[in-house]
Amino acid sequence: MTEVDANGLIGFRFFAGMAPEFVERFADAGREVSFATDEMIFREGDDATGAYMIRGGDAALEQHIPGRGHHIIQTVHRGEVVGWSWLFPPYRCRFDARALTDVDAIGFGGAALREAITSDTGFAAVVYERWGKLLVGRLESARLQLVDIYAQRD
Amino acid sequence: MHSVIDPALREPMAPVPFRVGAKRDELLDTFTIELAPPNSSFAFAPGQFTMLYAYGVGEVPISVSGDPANPTVVTQTIRRVGAVTRALGSVQPGDVVGMRGPFGTSWPLEAAKGGDVVLVAGGIGLAPLRPVLYAILADRASYQRVVLLYGSRSPHDLLYGGELREWRSRFDLDVYVTVDRADPGWHGSVGVVTTLIERADFEPGTTTAMVCGPEIMMRYAAETLLSENVTPGRISLSIERNMKCGIGFCGHCQYGGNFVCSDGPVFTYAEVESLLRVREV
Amino acid sequence: MPGRASPVRSEHFVQEGYLAASGVIDRAGLDELISALRGDGYTTIGPTLRDGVILYDEITGTADLPIGWTDRQRPGGYRLEERGDDRLFGFVVGPRSWKRYLYPERSVVWAGQRNEDGWHDAPPAPAPRYAFIGARGCELAAIAIQDSVFMGEGRPVDPTYAGRRTQAFIVAVDCDEPGENCFCLSMGTGPSAGPGYDLALHELADGSDVRLLVTVGTERGEELLHRVSGLASVTDTDVTQAAEQMEHAATAMKHALDTEDIHDLLLGNLTHPHWADVAERCLACANCTLVCPTCFCSTVEDDMTLDGSEATRTRRWDSCFSADFSYIHGGPIRPGTASRYRQWLTHKLATWYDQFGVSGCVGCGRCITWCPVGIDLTAEVAAIRAADQRTGTPLTTPEVLK
Numbered sequence: 059m060t061e062v063d064a065n066g067l068i069g070f071r072f073f074a075g076m077a078p079e080f081v082e083r084f085a086d087a088g089r090e091v092s093f094a095t096d097e098m099i100f101r102e103g104d105d106a107t108g109a110y111m112i113r114g115g116d117a118a119l120e121q122h123i124p125g126r127g128h129h130i131i132q133t134v135h136r137g138e139v140v141g142w143s144w145l146f147p148p149y150r151c152r153f154d155a156r157a158l159t160d161v162d163a164i165g166f167g168g169a170a171l172r173e174a175i176t177s178d179t180g181f182a183a184v185v186y187e188r189w190g191k192l193l194v195g196r197l198e199s200a201r202l203q204l205v206d207i208y209a210q211r212d
Numbered sequence: 213m214h215s216v217i218d219p220a221l222r223e224p225m226a227p228v229p230f231r232v233g234a235k236r237d238e239l240l241d242t243f244t245i246e247l248a249p250p251n252s253s254f255a256f257a258p259g260q261f262t263m264l265y266a267y268g269v270g271e272v273p274i275s276v277s278g279d280p281a282n283p284t285v286v287t288q289t290i291r292r293v294g295a296v297t298r299a300l301g302s303v304q305p306g307d308v309v310g311m312r313g314p315f316g317t318s319w320p321l322e323a324a325k326g327g328d329v330v331l332v333a334g335g336i337g338l339a340p341l342r343p344v345l346y347a348i349l350a351d352r353a354s355y356q357r358v359v360l361l362y363g364s365r366s367p368h369d370l371l372y373g374g375e376l377r378e379w380r381s382r383f384d385l386d387v388y389v390t391v392d393r394a395d396p397g398w399h400g401s402v403g404v405v406t407t408l409i410e411r412a413d414f415e416p417g418t419t420t421a422m423v424c425g426p427e428i429m430m431r432y433a434a435e436t437l438l439s440e441n442v443t444p445g446r447i448s449l450s451i452e453r454n455m456k457c458g459i460g461f462c463g464h465c466q467y468g469g470n471f472v473c474s475d476g477p478v479f480t481y482a483e484v485e486s487l488l489r490v491r492e493v
Numbered sequence: 494m495p496g497r498a499s500p501v502r503s504e505h506f507v508q509e510g511y512l513a514a515s516g517v518i519d520r521a522g523l524d525e526l527i528s529a530l531r532g533d534g535y536t537t538i539g540p541t542l543r544d545g546v547i548l549y550d551e552i553t554g555t556a557d558l559p560i561g562w563t564d565r566q567r568p569g570g571y572r573l574e575e576r577g578d579d580r581l582f583g584f585v586v587g588p589r590s591w592k593r594y595l596y597p598e599r600s601v602v603w604a605g606q607r608n609e610d611g612w613h614d615a616p617p618a619p620a621p622r623y624a625f626i627g628a629r630g631c632e633l634a635a636i637a638i639q640d641s642v643f644m645g646e647g648r649p650v651d652p653t654y655a656g657r658r659t660q661a662f663i664v665a666v667d668c669d670e671p672g673e674n675c676f677c678l679s680m681g682t683g684p685s686a687g688p689g690y691d692l693a694l695h696e697l698a699d700g701s702d703v704r705l706l707v708t709v710g711t712e713r714g715e716e717l718l719h720r721v722s723g724l725a726s727v728t729d730t731d732v733t734q735a736a737e738q739m740e741h742a743a744t745a746m747k748h749a750l751d752t753e754d755i756h757d758l759l760l761g762n763l764t765h766p767h768w769a770d771v772a773e774r775c776l777a778c779a780n781c782t783l784v785c786p787t788c789f790c791s792t793v794e795d796d797m798t799l800d801g802s803e804a805t806r807t808r809r810w811d812s813c814f815s816a817d818f819s820y821i822h823g824g825p826i827r828p829g830t831a832s833r834y835r836q837w838l839t840h841k842l843a844t845w846y847d848q849f850g851v852s853g854c855v856g857c858g859r860c861i862t863w864c865p866v867g868i869d870l871t872a873e874v875a876a877i878r879a880a881d882q883r884t885g886t887p888l889t890t891p892e893v894l895k
Contacts, residue, residue, distance in 0.1 A: 071410070118402065130394045132403040135411055158399065195407075198432070202404040203392045207429045208335040208365040210241075210293055210822050222614070224649045225602040225793070225806055229612045267605070267612070268797020268804045293822040308611060453826065454819050456792050459649045461642070462811070463790030464818060466836070468760075469844030490763045492832035 062088035062164055071137045072111060072188065080184045087170035093117075093157035100141065106149045108168035109141035115161035120154045132199065133158065142189055144168030224459050227265040227310025230286065232303050238289060238371055242336060243301055246278070247286040247309065254286050257318035258343035259450060259478040263458040264288060265310030266299035273455045273473070275340035276314060280347055286311070289339040289371070315458045317478045319344050319422050320448055327418030328357040330442075332433045334405050334425020335364050338371045340450050340477075341424050345379070352384055359386040359412045363405025363429075366391050367398045388412060405429060409436045416441035424450045431488055434481045447481035468493060507630060508687030510708035511667065511695040511735040515715075516724040520581065520703040524554045525721045526664070526692075530624040535662055538594060539626035540587070545573060548589040552626065555581060566673045566858065569867030581703055582627055582696050585672035586857050590786035591632055594623050595657045596639060602653065602793070603806040612804075620656030628665045628690065630683030631675075631855040635786035636663075637689055641849045642789050653808075662713070665690035669698065669738040674858030676748040676871060682855045684742040692718060695735045706735055748858060750871040751878065752842075755852075759843040759874070761883035763835065767876050772831035774866050779812035781860035781868075782837065787853050788812070813837050838870060 064085040067073045073081055091110070093099055099110060099117060110117075118130045119140060131153070134140045143151050149168060175182040230247040237243050256262075256276045263271045272294075278287025292301045303309060321344060329348060333341045348355055360379060364370045370389065380387040388408045390401035401408070405425070419442050423433045430449045437447050453472040456462035465472040468487045470479070487493050518526070527537050531553070539552040542559045552558065563576050563584045576583050604615040628636070636658075643654035665686035668675070677683030686693055691714030695706040706727060709715045718724065782788040792811040797804045811818060813836050819826035827833050845853030854870075861869045 116401070127396060130398075130402040132407070133390075133401045135401070137411075195410075199404045199407050202406065202429075202432060205428065206365065206392070207404070207426045208369065208392070210291075223603050223617065223652050225808070226614055227603070227605075227612075227806075265795075267607075268795055268801070270795045271793070291822075310612070452821055454821050456811075461649070461651060461789070462792060463813065463840075464792070464811070466813075466840065466844070469840075469847035471848070492827045492829065493763065493836075 060090040061085075062090060067111075067164070070111060070113075072139050072192075076184060076188075077180075080181050083174050083178070083181050084166060084171075087166045087174065088164045089167070091163050091165040093161040093163070095157055095159055097157045097161075099155035099157060099161070099163075100151045101154050102151055104151045106141065106143035106151050106168055108144050108166045108171060109139055110155070110163045110165050111139045112136050113162045113164060115157060115159040115163075117161055117163075118156050118158050120156060122154060128154070128156070132196070132203075139192060142193065144171065145189060224312070225457065227263075227267075227271075227312055229308045230311050232305050232307045232309060233285065235303065235305055239369055241293075242289060242291045242371065244277070244287060244289045245300070245303065245309075247288065247311065248284070249286060253283045254314075255283055256280060256286075256314040256343075258321065258347055259318035259340060260314035260316045261340075261458070261477060262286070262288070262311050262313030262315065263455070264290070264296075264300060265312070266296050266303075267308070267310060269299040270296040271310075271312075271456075271458075272296045272300070273315075273452075273458055275450070275477070277339035277342050278346075280343050281350055289336065291336050312458060315473055317474075317476055319478055320420055320446075320480075321347055323446075324420035324422075325354040326356070327420060328359070328414040329355050330359045330409075330412065330414050330419055330421040330437070331361065332405060332409065332421065332423040332425070332437075333360070333362045334429040334433075335369065336371060337423075337425030337429070337450070338362055341422060342372065342375075344422060349385070356418060357386065357414055358384065359388070359414055361388050361405060361408040361412060363390045363392065363408065363425075366393050367395055367400075386412060404432075406432050406436045409433065409440060416443075419446065421447045423447065427452070427488075434488075438481075444482040444485060445480050448478050449481060449484065450477045451479055451484065452477065507681060507683065507685050509685050509736070509739065510665070510687045510690070510693040510710075511685070511706045511732060511739070514695065514706035514708045514727045514732065514735075516707050516718065516721075517697075517727055517731060518705050518707055518721055518724055520555050522721045522723045523581070523694075523703075523705060525723070526717060527552070527554050527624075527626060529717055529720050530662060535622045535624035537624045537626055538591075540582070540584070542573070546571060547573065547584050547587040549587070549591065549593070549625075550589075558582070558627075559584060563670070564672065566862040567867070568674070568861050568869045569864050571862050578698075578700075579703060580696060580698065581705075582666045582694070583670065585668055585670075585675060586629060586632070586859060588784050588859065588863055590784065590857075590859070591625055591628060591636060592639060592786050592788075594621075594625070595636065595661065596643065596654050596789065599807055599809045600653050601805055602808045605804045607802050607804070615803075617652065620653070620660060622660045622662075623657065624662040624664065626664045627694075628663050628686065629668055629677075629857075630665070630686040631677045631680070631857040632786060633663070633665055633686055633689040634680070634682035634855040635857070638787045638849065638851065638853065638855070639789060641851075645849065662717075663690045663692075663710075665693040665710075667693070667695045667735075667739060667742075669696070669742045671742055671746045671748075672858060673747050674861040674869075675746065676750050676856040676858060678743055678746045678856070679748075679750040679752060680852060680854055680856035684746070685739050690714070695738075697731060697734055698738060699734060704731075706731060748861075748871065750854070750856065750874065752852070755874065756843045756846050758878055758881065758883075759839045762877050762881065763839070765877050765880070765882050767873070767880070768831040768835045770876070771834050771868065771873055772829065774868055775830050775834050776865060777814040777816075777830045777833055778865060779814040780863045780865065782812040782814060783810065784859040784863045785841075786857060786859070787841075787855065790818070813840070838873065842870070842874065
């Protein structure tokens, strides 16, 4: 795993408008990682190692349901971030994430991020703001999936 | 007596007979019929609809979903939801259906020229947008980047699958397809269609967006386009309401002060923003 | 919305027709007029007593008029009362309006026949010729409003309406005694009748025999008047008396609608809690839309003979209060009474301006009289006005419609 340069992050949406010092913090916590097709990025129940930003390829957030197999909830793609269980105890993954194609990503270490949050309140604000926005977007999408917007009733 | 009557003098509620040419099933509950206009000439602008008449049963408003450059065929994709659509669903090539129209406003193809175009379709909403794509591809140089974002409930609810694959293989078109829920054989995106908007690459300042699908989907898609900095006046939606006449007489399609049949069905977001937020209007 | 006329108060110009009266006729003279019309092939329709109300139906002469009768109206109430005189037109409006004849409750809009060549249009039925005897100012305004709906500029023409309307001969009459629910003055449609008539009558009430000032509105009105043998000349006293009656009528108006800023008031209060309040009372019975002379919503019923050789499309009156009026796949857009009442009221008093450049209400008061629970739209508007919830920012008020 290679270290990450801040310049390699600023082109991505997730980091748009972020103060350079905080991008640096993320870069410090980041490592280049890759996954082969069908490789599990994380599994439900694993210790949450951190978050991943997809740089190339597609991944799926899914659940394994006994008797039904994998069930994809949502797919994530280039520029999108997956993983939030590192934010709150017990820091354990609640869902599976699987590479649908070969995936090239930046992994941000959960422990390093948590340490940076504790020591730098400015960074903490940025982290909660970005993850807050991510959560809102995911929740809105999930709600729309739940509502079944294409449903017909005669 | 033969019905070669000047349309201006005819009763505007009188149907014109069209012969069914071809018919094919699209999805479990959706089918397409191709109709031959009586004098081989039918002109429409993308976004317009016709009142399709199953003789003796009733009429329904259906958006024209074929190629506006071809006047010899009227293509209508119909979902079976009630008595009339089911009656239309049982026609065979050679049968006759009635038609009045085309009626209504059209998608802003002219205004979109010179900039990016983003089409956001949900479910059967791809049908009223397909003529836009045909028109754009026939005049491709007039537009910059063209993006089609299409979402449906599941892989077997994706309309026009063959054409989708063709469009996806073009280099002058960005096509993203997603489903709300996957089945085991699906290897594409999963998630609601609005998630595609953030993923797509387009220049908001020059973009004309055209959104068509269930009203809830159009609301959320419009909100997402706005947060991507697309101008409210350059987002168009196609509103659907109950229609009994299609010509502004029956009063059923009123939406605020608009008659959806003549002031719509295509509206800009700016025109209907306040109405979209009021329940049961 | 596409460019529309901005809301204007009192859009209608009310002619004081009696000022230009060309003659005076008596009851026999009116009978001559009616006979002449019938001789010309018109079916003469006028007010007549039936089932405890004064309604419009075919009349053959003045004997069919409700002579010496008047109506007492109130929210949700109507009864007849004897006047103690012999006035021919001493009442206001009943449950029927002229729209029944110009825009019938049921009409075949298309019939087709199928043979081996395919479908062919059956010839349409010829339009009947009607003469309306005794159309009030509010009613002339209502007819003008329906003209703009069915034959208006930039809109398709409805042949059923157009055929009847262009042939209709209209004899108007002034109202010198407003009804309890009338508010034509607020809407600028009365109490004097005009414009829009072939002939206008003003019934002088000087206590003696029936005397009617007649004003000519059109050439064919003039032509008909010349056939009346007993046409007397108008005196200055007659005109003064008529003017005094109409001045008194204006001051005696018992009801009013404050139309100040009404378009923006209603459309800016779409989530006002008052709609839920009306919904507690409103039965969605559609009486108001049936009696309203301007309501035009319709539906179409399609039929076919069993052998599939003949298809018919029949238009019939519909109401925005009916449960499936707004039905699309998935369900009705307006499932509850609150949104349906709101639709009716905002269309009638607000969005009608956007669509046709005038108010949809002529102030005839029928909806107030014939509402089984006595809902008075002027009071509903006043309630919203009294607690106007418009603010600069959209939708800061809590959502009240379920």
